[in-house]
Amino acid sequence: MNIARRFTQNPILTPDIITPSVATMKIACLLNPGVFRFQGKVWLLLRVAEMPEQTEGKTTLPIYSKQGHLALVTFNNDDPKFDDSDKRVLGYDGDYYLSTISHLRLVSSEDGIHFSEDKSYPALLPLGGQESFGIEDCRVSQIENTYYLTYTQVSATGVGVGLITTTDWKNFHRKGMILPAHNKDCALFEEKIGDKYYALHRPSSPTIGGNYIWIGQSPDMEHWGHHQCIATTRKGYWDSARVGAGASPIKTEDGWLEIYHGANEDHRYCLGALLLDLEDPSIVIARSEEPIMEPTAEYEKTGFFGNVVFTNGHLVEGDKVTLYYGASDEVICGAILSIREVLKTLGK
Ligand code: MAN
Numbered sequence: 001m002n003i004a005r006r007f008t009q010n011p012i013l014t015p016d017i018i019t020p021s022v023a024t025m026k027i028a029c030l031l032n033p034g035v036f037r038f039q040g041k042v043w044l045l046l047r048v049a050e051m052p053e054q055t056e057g058k059t060t061l062p063i064y065s066k067q068g069h070l071a072l073v074t075f076n077n078d079d080p081k082f083d084d085s086d087k088r089v090l091g092y093d094g095d096y097y098l099s100t101i102s103h104l105r106l107v108s109s110e111d112g113i114h115f116s117e118d119k120s121y122p123a124l125l126p127l128g129g130q131e132s133f134g135i136e137d138c139r140v141s142q143i144e145n146t147y148y149l150t151y152t153q154v155s156a157t158g159v160g161v162g163l164i165t166t167t168d169w170k171n172f173h174r175k176g177m178i179l180p181a182h183n184k185d186c187a188l189f190e191e192k193i194g195d196k197y198y199a200l201h202r203p204s205s206p207t208i209g210g211n212y213i214w215i216g217q218s219p220d221m222e223h224w225g226h227h228q229c230i231a232t233t234r235k236g237y238w239d240s241a242r243v244g245a246g247a248s249p250i251k252t253e254d255g256w257l258e259i260y261h262g263a264n265e266d267h268r269y270c271l272g273a274l275l276l277d278l279e280d281p282s283i284v285i286a287r288s289e290e291p292i293m294e295p296t297a298e299y300e301k302t303g304f305f306g307n308v309v310f311t312n313g314h315l316v317e318g319d320k321v322t323l324y325y326g327a328s329d330e331v332i333c334g335a336i337l338s339i340r341e342v343l344k345t346l347g348k
Contacts, residue, residue, distance in 0.1 A: 011331035035313030036141035185244030211242035303328025
């Protein structure tokens with residue numbers, strides 16, 4: 001099933017339109033933007049993945065020092081200890097590195113389709129030891145005038161969820177790691193339910209358990225507890241290997257609607273929906289049997305890491321959801337969904 005109507009202009013952003021953060025790097029991919037409205041415009045907080053120049057027969061990987069300086073590590077491709085079987089995460093003698101290092105960059109648009117960079121708004125760069133392998137896939141949630149940025153912090157010690165708040169996109173308040181390793185895909189609910197904040201998140205367990213969607217509660221957005229698993233992977237389904245929340249859940253009369261990603265053992269990433277109870281969002285009312293969006297367009301099937309549609313940002317206007325998504329882990333695209341049509345696929 002493909003009920004998403006893709007922008008005819010797709011892809012709307014490609015790596016060549018952004019300038020690298022430092023001259024020695026080139027931009028390999030643009031991925032998975034957070035989305036928000038600010039000062040009458042549509043903004044994307046892009047994940048920009050950079051790579052050093054490569055030499056024949058070798059692989060050079062980037063790492064940020066605690067002080068925020070870039071260092072490079074080089075391996076010989078024919079070294080038997082070097083494992084490049086997954087293009088995204090490379091191994092050497094039991095240690096793991098990312099092939100690219102990501103930071104976050106702002107672009108804005110009047111029409112939601114043509115975006116450009118305004119250099120007076122700073123890039124968010126990795127900072128401190130917990131971000132030495134980069135920062136990724138930032139969700140942007142808004143409560144009153146405050147924007148809450150939940151993003152992936154990656155380092156050799158693990159992958160966790162960081163929180164930053166801002167009101168003006170020029171001054172940022174770093175709150176540190178709110179959910180420790182291994183955790184990512186954290187989507188905040190944009191209002192309190194009862195007297196608590198809620199978040200969806202995705203811890204991973206390598207043995208018992210898996211890559212499942214959990215929900216937690218907090219009195220202040222920084223301290224999280226009362227965690228419960230609400231959606232596991234499903235054997236034989238399109239979401240058999242990993243599932244993770246997208247952007248903030250959308251409040252509808254039928255429940256909280258969450259657009260999430262699911263991947264199978266072949267790393268094919270599709271989108272589906274979860275419907276959660278309005279008063280107790282740990283109760284799942286319905287879940288997509290079939291994906292609501294699959295990688296079918298050429299730019300979704302081939303690229304840095306093909307067969308991927310991945311979203312963590314959207315705009316909602318009445319029944320219309322404008323979804324921004326990363327395709328093939330390389331380019332940014334847009335698509336429109338109708339809330340009514342998504343709910344219909346969930347039996348509503
Ligand atoms: C996965 C992918 C990569 C990402 C790493 C670390 O392998 O999502 O794109 O860089 O995790 O988060």
